[in-house]
Amino acid sequence: MIRDRGNIKWTAMMLPEHVKLLREWQEQDQYVKKPELDEWALQELSEQLQLAYDQKREVELKVWEEKQIYKATGTIEKLNEKNATLYFEDGRAFPFQSIFGISFIIAE
Template identity: 45%
Template sequence: MHNDRGSIKWTSMMLPEHVSAIQKMWKEDTYQPPPSLDEQELELLNENLEKAIDEELKVKIIRYSNGKYSSYEGSVERYEAIKKELIIRNSSQSFNLPLHQIVDIRI
């Protein structure tokens, strides 16, 4: 069985500019465009958030930041109105999530 190292084996024969261009291309390849939420989606997010806070339910929050999506699970501890962020706590840690980065809230 042949073990191929892919493009890594060619980097020693390439100029540093070419290597950085390829790395930039790989980074751009994984970039995901920011979502655009309409009024109905924002209203649904708001309803789910209110329900989760009132009933102290566990939620799964999807966040978009720097071209990537990430998810957090736990319960909403509180909402910081001045900072405009949610404090989410799970069994091991807590997260501060800015509201403008939240894409979806699932109960």
């Protein structure tokens, strides 16, 4: 059985610049391209946001920020159309451009 040590055996021969570039390259592999929504998807997202705001329902948003996708859960307190920002009750704010998905959380 061959027991390879991976990059460990080569690091002694690598210049620090090469190691730095390899680490940056690995970080860039994890980047996610911003999802583009078409006109219909934007309209549906807008309607669902308005419905969640009117009914004060807890939602889970899919948010794209800094080349990463994450989920945020909360109740919508305010929709500011001037600033194009959505506010949760706990004070977190999300620009409309970064939101690309919404789902309602079912209360048990």
